[in-house]
Amino acid sequence: MPQLPRYEYTGPVDCTIPPDTAKLVGKSVIVTGGANGMGETTVRAFAAAGAFVTIADLNEERGKAIAEELSPNAQFVKCNITSWDEQVQLFEAAIANSPNKSCDIVIANAGISRASGDDLWPLDDPNGPPVKPQLKIIDVNITGTLYTWKLAVHYFRKQPDVPERDRCFIITGSMVAWIDSPANWQYTCSKYGLRGLMRTARRSSWEQGIRINYVAPCYIKSAIRSPEYEAQLIQKGVEFAPQEDVATCMMKLATDQTINGHSLMITPKSVSKEGFMDAGQDDHIEEGYFKRNQEVQLRIIEDKWDEGCIKGRTAEGALINGSQ
Template identity: 30%
Template sequence: MPGRLEGKVIIVTGAASGLGQASARRMTEEGADVLLADINEAQGHAIAEELGPRAAFRRCDVTSEDDVASLVDDAVTRHGRLDCMFNNAGVVGASGPIDELRLDEFEFVTAVLLRSVFLGMKHAARVMKPVGAGVILSTTSIAGVQGGWGPHLYAGAKAGVVGLTRNVAAELSTHGIRVVAIGPGKIVTPMTISRVVDDPDDPEQMAEAFRKRTPLRGHHGLPEDVANAAVWLASDEAAFVSGTTVMVDGGLTSGSKEGVTTDQLASWARRSS
């Protein structure tokens, strides 16, 4: 039985670990040819080799226009087209009071989280517009749609991804290209684990810590949750989805609270006569 992404050509940035690695893995399982991109060459090559002939790795600094343009051209040279660009590479960056943050910290975080998305969109559009089809996905965050979920610079850049997604979708819809953002919540990744638990190598401590950080009982956020959303959005099953942010956050941005038990629910969730 053909996979949901059979025959599609996809680029995933930040693919050496975390959300990108999980997404690249699921996309190859669903039949796509995936070009993994990252600055971590050793890990990137290892993952691509593990995933088999449908996967290849290319080093890419997503803040460099030359690197991103070359990455897109490589996908087209290898496979004749690009069906989906997943702008996923990211960092958390500097934390601290707004009056103490430095300009160089701002420039670094926005380069990795926002300039990279702009470059990915620009060069994906360059090769998708003549074809009249394609999907551009980008990773934002709960911090990009609500305040208080992340450091100032991270939140600002992720909010920029949401706005850029809406605006670029409005343009590219006339070319048959869909543009969507994915908003992960508190997901267990190497980038987030060290900020949540004392011992990132203790699986029990990690699982318990993240279980307490989601309102959705019985499940904590995993990279595979984001990967499954990315697979669906890249597939023809999501053919009518564009210009929006799909939240994968266990309900956090719905206003639900973390770690609340059933008997602690607000009055509106209790039956009254």
């Protein structure tokens, strides 16, 4: 498997170095939510670079059309990411039909937002019974992505043990993982949670040769948004970034095997000429309580991430008498 160093903060990612797209030739890439928006743009960029891309989406008509257009560098698999069985079929198809029978890069991009309806937001009649909310956004963004991560780990470990293979997992997050976004309750919870997954998984993922990173778009140009609403946002100070910058950021992470455990944020060109930069918010650098507690936590939790990791330890992680 790829040999990676233990995670430690060594400074921000240098985003001025463009991705070496030649490294994508022959790689097998899964993109969930790949039939529209940022996902589609990412699919197209990776396929153009010579990767074989498996598009996972519920939009069968659109997904098949994109795959046919990009053939032989793409295929479509209809997949609801909240279904474990459908995601298993997705990974099996990605490996079976890729040129090298591999799964090198997984981009967990599928997700839904407040536009899908957030039942936590409406105020119910205080004189009536409480209304149980549907948590569809959480189900898709958290449960679905955790399924994708679990399966990616499983199939990454089946990779041929050769230098040209990779084990790269990228999460499409959001800037709401750092900034307050009123009324985006479930969405914000989910994107905070996925950033937490990246931060905790990076402490163990290197043991299995897996890199995990987080991409945080904010306002991205999209045909889904009406021109009228877009004009309102611009009037209120929003600067949009193009979808192509998201794809370039994904390729940067996928081609630079030195990057692990970072959050890159998509920015307007007025902030970063590359269109993305290291968020620089995922490590406690300054001396103080947070840094001390982080160091203590890493000393307390020393579990190895291997098949025998629970042997000799209790469920909470304590050593059983006589164990090492």
